[in-house]
Amino acid sequence: MSKKEKKEKKEKKEKKKAKLQQKAAKKLAKAAGKKPAFDKSCFLSEKGPKPVGPYSTACISGGLVFLSGVIGLDPAKNQLVEGGLEAQAAQVLKNIQTILGEMNLDFAHVVKTNVFMTDISKFAPFNQLYAGYFTENCPARSAVEVSALPLGAEIEVELVAVVPETGVAF
Numbered sequence: 064m065s066k067k068e069k070k071e072k073k074e075k076k077e078k079k080k081a082k083l084q085q086k087a088a089k090k091l092a093k094a095a096g097k098k099p100a101f102d103k104s105c106f107l108s109e110k111g112p113k114p115v116g117p118y119s120t121a122c123i124s125g126g127l128v129f130l131s132g133v134i135g136l137d138p139a140k141n142q143l144v145e146g147g148l149e150a151q152a153a154q155v156l157k158n159i160q161t162i163l164g165e166m167n168l169d170f171a172h173v174v175k176t177n178v179f180m181t182d183i184s185k186f187a188p189f190n191q192l193y194a195g196y197f198t199e200n201c202p203a204r205s206a207v208e209v210s211a212l213p214l215g216a217e218i219e220v221e222l223v224a225v226v227p228e229t230g231v232a233f
Contacts, residue, residue, distance in 0.1 A: 112136035
C-alpha cells in the first residue's frame, strides 16, 4: 500500500470516528433532554487542495461553516500556481468555489471573508476577481497585509458561511 493510500485510509477512518463520536454525543444529549454542549463536524476536501498542515479544510458548528485559509494551490499538483498575485487569487477563488460546492454551498452562503495579502497595494486586481464571485449581497470582509503566507503564497482567503436549513453534505 502506497503512502498516499495509507494517508487516505487514515483520513477516512478519522472522519468515520469523528462522525460516530458526534452521533454518540447527540444521542446522549437527546436522552438527557438537552442539546449537545459541543457540536462540531470537520471536513477535508477531496476535490480542492489538501491542507498543508494538521488542520481541516473546514469545520461546521453552530449553524456556521468556518473555512480554513485557502491559498492558490493547484489541487492536481498541490503546488502554488505560477503567475503572481492575479493567478494565485483566481486559483484561490476557484478552490473556494470547489470546496463550497463539495458541501452543497455556494458564494451566496458566505457571510464573512478575511483576506490576507503580502502586498496590499495589489488589492485592486484581487478586488476585480472577487467581485465576479460575490455579485450581490456581498459578505462582510476584512483585508490585511501580512509579512508572509504559507508556501510563499501572495494571498490567502478564509471565510465563514451559513449552513442552510437543508444542511451541508460531505
